[in-house]
Amino acid sequence: MPDPAALLDRVRRAARQEQFLAILSAEEAVQRFYAALDLSPLPGEAVPLAAALGRVVAETVLAASDAPPFDRASVDGFALRAADTAGAAEGAPVRLRLNAEVLACGVAPAIEVTPGTATAIATGGMLPRGADAVAMIEHTELDEGPEGPVLLLARPAAPGSCIGFAGSDIARGETLLRPGTLITSREIGMLAAAGHGTVQVVRKPRVAVLSTGDELVPPGTPLPPGGIPDSNAAMLAAAVAEHGGEPVPMGILPDDEAALEAAVRAALAGADLVVMSGGTSKGAGDVSHRIISRLGPPGVLVHGVALKPGKPLCLAAVGKQPLVVLPGFPTSAVFTFQEFVVPVIRALAGLPPREEQAVEAQLAVRLPSEVGRVEYVMVSLAEGEAGGRIAFPLGKGSGSVTAFAQADGFFAIPALDQGVAAGMPVSVRLIGGAVRPPDLVLIGSHCTGLDAVLEALAAEGWRARTLAVGSLGGLAAAKRGECDLAPAHLLDPASGAYNTPFLSQGLRLVPGWQRLQGVAFRPGDARFEGLDGPAAVARASADLSCLLVNRNAGSGTRILLDGLLGGARPAGYANQPKSHNAVAAAVAQGRADWGVCIETVARAYGLGFLPLADEVYDFFLPEARAGRPGVQAFLRALATEDVRARLRALGFAPVAGA
Ligand SMILES: Nc1nc2c(c(=O)[nH]1)N[C@H]1C(S)=C(S)[C@@H](COP(=O)(O)OP(=O)(O)OC[C@H]3O[C@@H](n4cnc5c(N)ncnc54)[C@H](O)[C@@H]3O)O[C@H]1N2
Numbered sequence: 001m002p003d004p005a006a007l008l009d010r011v012r013r014a015a016r017q018e019q020f021l022a023i024l025s026a027e028e029a030v031q032r033f034y035a036a037l038d039l040s041p042l043p044g045e046a047v048p049l050a051a052a053l054g055r056v057v058a059e060t061v062l063a064a065s066d067a068p069p070f071d072r073a074s075v076d077g078f079a080l081r082a083a084d085t086a087g088a089a090e091g092a093p094v095r096l097r098l099n100a101e102v103l104a105c106g107v108a109p110a111i112e113v114t115p116g117t118a119t120a121i122a123t124g125g126m127l128p129r130g131a132d133a134v135a136m137i138e139h140t141e142l143d144e145g146p147e148g149p150v151l152l153l154a155r156p157a158a159p160g161s162c163i164g165f166a167g168s169d170i171a172r173g174e175t176l177l178r179p180g181t182l183i184t185s186r187e188i189g190m191l192a193a194a195g196h197g198t199v200q201v202v203r204k205p206r207v208a209v210l211s212t213g214d215e216l217v218p219p220g221t222p223l224p225p226g227g228i229p230d231s232n233a234a235m236l237a238a239a240v241a242e243h244g245g246e247p248v249p250m251g252i253l254p255d256d257e258a259a260l261e262a263a264v265r266a267a268l269a270g271a272d273l274v275v276m277s278g279g280t281s282k283g284a285g286d287v288s289h290r291i292i293s294r295l296g297p298p299g300v301l302v303h304g305v306a307l308k309p310g311k312p313l314c315l316a317a318v319g320k321q322p323l324v325v326l327p328g329f330p331t332s333a334v335f336t337f338q339e340f341v342v343p344v345i346r347a348l349a350g351l352p353p354r355e356e357q358a359v360e361a362q363l364a365v366r367l368p369s370e371v372g373r374v375e376y377v378m379v380s381l382a383e384g385e386a387g388g389r390i391a392f393p394l395g396k397g398s399g400s401v402t403a404f405a406q407a408d409g410f411f412a413i414p415a416l417d418q419g420v421a422a423g424m425p426v427s428v429r430l431i432g433g434a435v436r437p438p439d440l441v442l443i444g445s446h447c448t449g450l451d452a453v454l455e456a457l458a459a460e461g462w463r464a465r466t467l468a469v470g471s472l473g474g475l476a477a478a479k480r481g482e483c484d485l486a487p488a489h490l491l492d493p494a495s496g497a498y499n500t501p502f503l504s505q506g507l508r509l510v511p512g513w514q515r516l517q518g519v520a521f522r523p524g525d526a527r528f529e530g531l532d533g534p535a536a537v538a539r540a541s542a543d544l545s546c547l548l549v550n551r552n553a554g555s556g557t558r559i560l561l562d563g564l565l566g567g568a569r570p571a572g573y574a575n576q577p578k579s580h581n582a583v584a585a586a587v588a589q590g591r592a593d594w595g596v597c598i599e600t601v602a603r604a605y606g607l608g609f610l611p612l613a614d615e616v617y618d619f620f621l622p623e624a625r626a627g628r629p630g631v632q633a634f635l636r637a638l639a640t641e642d643v644r645a646r647l648r649a650l651g652f653a654p655v656a657g658a
């Protein structure tokens, strides 16, 4: 733990200092970085075929042998001379004396097929000298003559018939594979057939992966207070392998200059490329900077790029060896890795540039953007009413670990634009290849009960996509025809009824289940114990020391709570996470003292629970979408006793007739 005075000093120094080199555009950054590197494929190495899968061919491979290696029969039958069979007909078969050998596979023929003779041969058997055709066994009969067995053939055989000629598939010396070919099982089969036991492949670029940060712990180990699992290193190592590199995990380094410098030097010595993450934007960033400047020219080439996510990206080189410091935020790290580092790894690995694919889509909601940086927005794609695609921003910031993983793609908002209006066309670059539209799109409120229905659907092979945007957001999407179902729990204060009052033309309501909303608090908290729900809300909201964890605007829970608060703004009101789980977690961890969530979730976190409302969770269904197979499957699943039993087990009460 650094002492507070040292920490303050570090903060002051960081604040004084010019943090970034001149901020470059992404294009300028790429140009400056790549110009300093040698991006030709690494030298080749011979590997046995068994180890060649996924490798890249380093040099042109010429076939070492013919395939097939000799003329061979392509049917079971008799090797013979075509000229002998002229005039053969039903009723007037040609008679050929059978030679005393049988040419099974792997048998070298010993007897020449002379005029008037034939030799029995198996599919794949080596053609004997003298023979120039093979007759299928089905077209022959055997007879016994004075000099032994005789073949009767009732139809003529053309020269070359039923023969696979040597080298007809692969000719020795023919080009089999060219440099840059990715070796799959198919290439391996060809290599084996053409006489190769090994193949020259591009050496995999070794990519050292280092994480920096005192807060990081290896994934899967218990988190100390303030600890964060090192997800960047795990993700980066896998991404390195996905693009033909060999990850060299170097572990987690504390924010300590000497240790970091030693580790970076070791990484440079043992790898072709060094990728670090974390500590690029603030105090510790200076550390990386100072270290890099001591490693040798040219050093830092780029620090600061006008894009979001990824502004603090640092691109450097030692000699021609690339060294990259990615921002610590996971989305920023993965995004900048994909954009700036993947092309380098692929080039060194001898792989062609990654194929980029873009699709046009309509932006579902208005999106503001900061002027001055190109902003990349991660989106989920859904099918619109007219068959077009709709892009929904995931709405997760650079600190999210899920945004990149869950997005179908991203689009760019130019640096000088203040945002994009809803309904505008955007060009979405796909992540991870083509998107197969889901069978079912649900947009709206999330409920743990929904997982029970979707699990049953998944078991039948249906792929559903859910976007949790809150009940009101879902209702709006349903009205615009952008989803198949909009799960919602919307209370109409005037009538006290749920959901039905919000129906409009073109929408129908599919009954779901009832669930209990209430106040969650830590058991034993005397400020709540023994009260009923509404009394607890009244008391807690009047107590300044009692911290609320609120919910996001537009969520049904927020509407319920706002109704109960009647305009009051208790302490903690600005803390507005997006799920029941996040509310329960905040209370359980003591970051807040109370919040509103469903009973099932409160209980799962071991919290006390004071009921507020038995609310109804239903599904708005756009009429135009009712006939879709995915929707029909959903309705069927919802009605099965299995799903209803699962819902009851989770603490939900399925509505009769649902
Ligand atoms: N005063 C300023 N603050 C920040 C600026 C700025 O310009 N001025 N830039 C912001 C931007 S933009 C980004 S992006 C982040 C990047 O910060 P760093 O690269 O310095 O990263 P850290 O501070 O070390 O970490 C940020 C965040 O990410 C978590 N992290 C770090 N490494 C990992 C890892 N291996 N696995 C998972 N998570 C990791 C770390 O715990 C922090 O939560 O800075 C903004 N701030």
Ligand code: MOO
Pocket (backbone or CB within 6 Å): 307, 308, 309, 310, 311, 312, 327, 329, 332, 398, 399
């Ligand atoms: O540029 Mo930072 O990467 O926005 O989060």
